[in-house]
Amino acid sequence: MQNSAKRNKIPLGGALVFLIFTAGFLVLGVEKVASFHLLSALTLIYLVGLLDDYKDLSFKTKLLLQVLAVAYLVYFGIRVNYITNPFEGFIYFEELSFPVTLVWFVLMINLLNLLDALKGLASGIAIISSLFILIIAWDLGRYLTVVSAALLLLGLIIIKYLARNHQNWELGNSGSMFVGAVLGLISIIGAVKSITFISLVLPAMLLGIPIINGLIVFYQLIFKKDFDLTQLRSRLLHHILLDSGLNEEQSRQILYLISFSFGLTAFLLTKIATTQSFMIIILVFFALLFYFRELKNSAQRKNNLVNVKLLKDVQLSLYQIRDKLQYKLANGELTVVKEEIADLEEILSRRLPLYFTEIEEIEYQLKADEQIEDRLNDILKLLEKVFDVYNSELDNLDYVLRDYKDELKETVEKLDEIYYKLK
Numbered sequence: 001m002q003n004s005a006k007r008n009k010i011p012l013g014g015a016l017v018f019l020i021f022t023a024g025f026l027v028l029g030v031e032k033v034a035s036f037h038l039l040s041a042l043t044l045i046y047l048v049g050l051l052d053d054y055k056d057l058s059f060k061t062k063l064l065l066q067v068l069a070v071a072y073l074v075y076f077g078i079r080v081n082y083i084t085n086p087f088e089g090f091i092y093f094e095e096l097s098f099p100v101t102l103v104w105f106v107l108m109i110n111l112l113n114l115l116d117a118l119k120g121l122a123s124g125i126a127i128i129s130s131l132f133i134l135i136i137a138w139d140l141g142r143y144l145t146v147v148s149a150a151l152l153l154l155g156l157i158i159i160k161y162l163a164r165n166h167q168n169w170e171l172g173n174s175g176s177m178f179v180g181a182v183l184g185l186i187s188i189i190g191a192v193k194s195i196t197f198i199s200l201v202l203p204a205m206l207l208g209i210p211i212i213n214g215l216i217v218f219y220q221l222i223f224k225k226d227f228d229l230t231q232l233r234s235r236l237l238h239h240i241l242l243d244s245g246l247n248e249e250q251s252r253q254i255l256y257l258i259s260f261s262f263g264l265t266a267f268l269l270t271k272i273a274t275t276q277s278f279m280i281i282i283l284v285f286f287a288l289l290f291y292f293r294e295l296k297n298s299a300q301r302k303n304n305l306v307n308v309k310l311l312k313d314v315q316l317s318l319y320q321i322r323d324k325l326q327y328k329l330a331n332g333e334l335t336v337v338k339e340e341i342a343d344l345e346e347i348l349s350r351r352l353p354l355y356f357t358e359i360e361e362i363e364y365q366l367k368a369d370e371q372i373e374d375r376l377n378d379i380l381k382l383l384e385k386v387f388d389v390y391n392s393e394l395d396n397l398d399y400v401l402r403d404y405k406d407e408l409k410e411t412v413e414k415l416d417e418i419y420y421k422l423k
Contacts, residue, residue: 011053012168013123014175017155018046021182024151038185041073045109045181049174063106066177070105074098078185108184113176120163121252123171125259126179127156132263133186136270148186152179 022039048065051057057065079101093100115122130153137145156179162169171179 011170011172011175013159013163013171014046014049014053014173014178016159016162016169017152017171017175018043018178020155020158021148021151021178024147024154028147037073037076038078041069041076042178042181042185044069044072046174046178049172049177052173052177066106066109067102070102070109070181073105073185074101105181105184109177109180112180112183113173115176119170119248120160121255122176122179123156123160123163124252124256126183127153127160128256128259128263129183130156132266133183136267137186139267139270145186148182152182152186 022043025039045066048057048062048069051065052062079097112122112126115125130149134146134149134153137149159169159171159175
């Protein structure tokens with residue numbers, strides 16, 4: 001039954017893009033020997049994604065199958081053999097050509113999938129990237145790439161239209177993996193063999209948004225040692241925009257505009273000297289880095305203020321109930337809030353000390369046999385310490401409380417109900 005339900009939810013958009021692309025290649029008969037190996041590898045990648053849609057493959061299994069499919073492609077001659085020295089000549093990879101190309105394709109297969117968290121974003125970014133690859137390849141006379149980009153663009157535009165009215169026409173894992181692989185492929189074969197300034201730089205510009213997301217993930221994994229998948233996803237560009245207060249449509253439009261700017265920059269790079277191109281890339285990179293850093297800091301400050309208010313509401317409710325019941329403590333009537341106190345202990349005492357190192361000395365644990373008044377006072381002390389730490393260090397409360405906001409709000413409502421009943 002579970003597989004049957006999942007089968008019904010498998011997005012059809014990826015299947016349509018795959019069929020249009022492969023059928024177009026077969027009908028047009030583009031470079032038959034080359035196209036056979038390309039289509040074979042791309043079909044393997046699509047099948048891996050389809051299997052993932054159907055059975056939710058583990059990350060290791062999925063990665064292994066992707067590497068095997070890409071290794072087949074690289075074996076038959078699709079490689080990044082060099083990168084351009086921005087000042088003079090080339091830097092050749094030689095023996096490293098195979099692993100560099102392997103990493104490039106595996107990254108592209110997976111990075112586009114990260115964009116699918118925001119409905120329609122992956123297909124929209126892919127449309128813009130395909131359009132500029134088509135324009136550049138046409139300008140450079142790369143027929144194979146022109147056909148590939150045109151077929152991909154056609155499939156993406158069709159499913160983009162269909163998905164407006166039918167959710168099942170989204171790309172899904174199969175579609176995003178296939179499209180990511182095709183984009184990674186045609187961005188290289190359309191540029192590397194034709195112009196001086198390229199290798200990985202022009203494809204990186206054409207696929208700017210996925211590449212930036214990849215750099216964010218790399219930074220978090222290597223330098224921050226952060227292996228929490230939920231936290232990693234929250235650092236991606238679309239999450240930064242959403243956290244800044246923009247809605248989904250506004251976030252999509254901004255990312256489309258940035259992607260279009262990358263594509264236009266990539267086109268201009270093919271028209272000017274290498275050193276000038278290198279300087280433009282540096283300027284664009286740092287401008288975007290500064291923009292998103294400020295946007296992220298603004299979003300974090302905003303979310304922290306919201307969460308501080310939520311904790312303040314908890315604190316106020318506890319103070320009100322404690323003060324209201326002071327005269328009844330002798331009779332133990334504070335037990336009316338026993339359930340709510342236990343909820344707060346579970347949420348606060350076990351979560352906050354993990355992230356606020358300064359309050360680790362408050363080794364608070366559930367104490368069912370302790371007086372309710374003492375437990376309530378301990379929670380109030382914990383909250384005061386949190387506010388002190390927040391005011392001095394601006395820790396990210398939004399991440400700390402990300403799974404507990406609704407529970408905290410419900411607990412505050414229960415506490416308020418108890419307070420008004422006691423009035």
